[in-house]
Amino acid sequence: MAAAPHHDYKFEGWVGHDTSAAEGKMVWGEYEPKPWRETDVDIRITHCGVCGTDSHTLRSGWGPTPYPVVVGHEIVGVAVRVGSEVAPTIRPGDRVGVGAQSDSCRGRDGEECAECASGEENYCSGMVVTYADTFRYDGTGAKTAGGFARYSRVPGHFVIPIPAGVDSAAAAPMLCGGVTVYSPLVRFGGGGCGNLEGVSVGVVGLGGLGHMAVQFSKALGAKRVVGLSRRGDKRSDALRLGCDEYVATGEGSGWAVPHAGTLDLIVSTISSLAAVSMGEYLSLLRRDGTFCQVGNPDDGDLVMPQGAIIAKRLRITGSCIGSPGEIREMLQLAADKNIRPWIEERPMSEANQAIVDLDAGKARYRYVLVNDWK
Numbered sequence: 001m002a003a004a005p006h007h008d009y010k011f012e013g014w015v016g017h018d019t020s021a022a023e024g025k026m027v028w029g030e031y032e033p034k035p036w037r038e039t040d041v042d043i044r045i046t047h048c049g050v051c052g053t054d055s056h057t058l059r060s061g062w063g064p065t066p067y068p069v070v071v072g073h074e075i076v077g078v079a080v081r082v083g084s085e086v087a088p089t090i091r092p093g094d095r096v097g098v099g100a101q102s103d104s105c106r107g108r109d110g111e112e113c114a115e116c117a118s119g120e121e122n123y124c125s126g127m128v129v130t131y132a133d134t135f136r137y138d139g140t141g142a143k144t145a146g147g148f149a150r151y152s153r154v155p156g157h158f159v160i161p162i163p164a165g166v167d168s169a170a171a172a173p174m175l176c177g178g179v180t181v182y183s184p185l186v187r188f189g190g191g192g193c194g195n196l197e198g199v200s201v202g203v204v205g206l207g208g209l210g211h212m213a214v215q216f217s218k219a220l221g222a223k224r225v226v227g228l229s230r231r232g233d234k235r236s237d238a239l240r241l242g243c244d245e246y247v248a249t250g251e252g253s254g255w256a257v258p259h260a261g262t263l264d265l266i267v268s269t270i271s272s273l274a275a276v277s278m279g280e281y282l283s284l285l286r287r288d289g290t291f292c293q294v295g296n297p298d299d300g301d302l303v304m305p306q307g308a309i310i311a312k313r314l315r316i317t318g319s320c321i322g323s324p325g326e327i328r329e330m331l332q333l334a335a336d337k338n339i340r341p342w343i344e345e346r347p348m349s350e351a352n353q354a355i356v357d358l359d360a361g362k363a364r365y366r367y368v369l370v371n372d373w374k
Contacts, residue, residue, distance in 0.1 A: 009044075009080075013070045013149025014351045021069075022059035022359070024352035026148070031070060033153040034135050034142035041090055041159045042081035043098065048147035049074030049172035049343075050354050050367040052208065052271050052295075053100065057132050058355065061298035065132055072147030072369070073100040073130035074172040075154075076162060086156030095162040097331075099175035100321045102144055102154045103128035108137040121158075122323045130154070148351050150371060160327050165335030173341045173366040174212065174330060179322030181213035181267055182330040184292040185220060188317065189265040196222040200262060202284055204228045205269035205295065206238055206246075211365040212341055213267050216330075218242040219337040226263065228281075237364070241342075249280075256280040264289055271295040273302065282308040290315040343368045 011033045014026040034040070054071040056062055075098040082090050090096060104124035106116045115123040128135060131146035138155065145152070162171045174182075181203075189196045201222045203213045206229040217225045227238035230250030238246040249255050263284045268291065270276060282291060282305065291314060293302065304316055322330065333339065342365045346354050354367045 009151055011145070011149065011151050011153070013145070013147075015068045015070055016058045016065070017068050019059050022055055022355060024356040026058070026352050026355070031068070031145060032142070033145065033151070034138075035140045036083075036153070037138050037140070037155075038083035038085045039138065039155050039157070040081075040083045040153055041079050041086055041096065041156045043075065043077040043096060043152045043154065043159070044080045044373070045075055045077040045147050045149060045152055046371055046373065047076040047168045047172045048072040048149075048348075048369045049175065049177065050351075050358055050363070050369060051100075051173075051176050052358070053176070054146075054148075055355055055359055056296070056298055062296070066143070069132045070145040070149055071131050072149065073098070074175045074177070075130070075147035075152050076168045076172045076175070077152070079159070080151075083156060086159070090156060090159055090161065095168060097160045097162050097171055097175045097327075098130060098147070098152065098154050098158060099160070099179060099327055100130055101127055102130040102158050103135060103137060105137055106157070119325050120323050122321050148348070148369065158324055160324060160331070163331050163335040165338075166331055169343055169345055169368050169370070170334070170340045171331065172368050173208065173343060174334060175327060176321060177209045177366065178212045178216070178334075178341065179327050179330050180294050180319070181209050181269065182216050182333075183322040183326050184267055184294060184317075184319035185213065185216055185265075186326075187319070188290045188292055188315075189217075189222070190220060194220070196220040198223050199264045200224040200226070202226045202228055202263040202266040203243075203269070204266060204281060205271075206234045207269060208363060208366045209269035209294065211237070211241055212339075213269065214238065214241045214243055215339045216333070219333055219339055226259065249277075256283050259284050261286050266291045268293045269295045271297050273297050273300045276302070278302060279305045279308055282314060285312060285314055287312045288315070290317060293318045341366050345370050347372065
């Protein structure tokens with residue numbers, strides 16, 4: 001179907017009205033987008049990844065959600081309207097994507113922002129996330145809305161061109177889940193040099209984020225990649241993804257002993273604290289090793305054994321999504337190295353069931369909603 005003219009389409013999608021939305025009770029309906037600015041891009045959505053954040057937000061897991069809300073922050077589609085202040089960086093008809101962030105201050109509050117000025121907009125104290133937030137810097141004060149929808153309107157600074165070597169369905173999960181693990185791998189494992197040569201990496205949680213962390217680790221040249229997940233039934237998948245070893249942490253005690261002191265970097269994607277033993281995870285690190293948490297559990301806080309940290313001069317850190325620049329780098333790496341998330345495409349009409357199935361742990365390893373524009 002040809003792109004509709006900008007005055008001829010409606011903004012409609014799956015709207016969550018209360019916590020029951022997380023139980024598969026989102027309602028399809030029309031909503032008001034942000035007022036148009038010449039800094040904006042309208043996107044006809046073709047694909048949207050389903051992220052754990054969507055579920056957390058729908059059930060108010062990280063605090064009260066400002067309902068009504070349209071979730072989805074792994075948006076891929078076609079630019080159908082491009083503001084005069086965005087072109088020619090993006091043109092109508094271009095394939096583009098939007099991740100978990102849709103705006104930042106960029107100095108528009110009257111003060112210089114070191115994060116925005118240095119290309120680390122994802123650490124701006126005024127970050128605007130792609131849904132359940134407010135556009136605070138363009139004078140609209142409008143609510144943000146995500147990609148479980150037909151169209152999306154987003155400031156052009158955060159609209160990313162999709163390289164020709166990456167298909168749209170594969171690109172979607174990388175816009176949040178992918179860059180969330182790519183960023184710490186490059187920053188902490190590669191010392192900022194963009195490769196992991198000589199580095200041994202552990203990935204905790206072989207799920208939506210973890211399976212991409214394994215692939216990026218190998219593509220960046222890691223010497224050794226160890227997958228760690230609770231059950232043994234993911235072993236064959238882990239090895240196919242590129243793991244050199246796999247450890248089932250929930251099947252028997254003493255699993256950490258044979259691997260003690262063998263890793264330089266651990267990227268933890270866990271989103272629940274059930275059966276987590278930080279002492280055992282930290283024992284896997286060598287002196288000066290780094291433990292980076294990227295998953296954001298809503299069932300409590302990680303408890304760190306300070307003795308283990310002190311004894312080996314360990315670094316405990318975190319990482320928040322990725323900047324527009326990092327997203328571009330990651331997508332180009334995916335194109336160059338043929339990295340593809342393991343996805344299951346589902347019609348946009350099945351968004352409610354996809355959320356339910358995601359919470360039930362059925363995804364192997366990411367769901368991608370697909371709009372039928374034929």
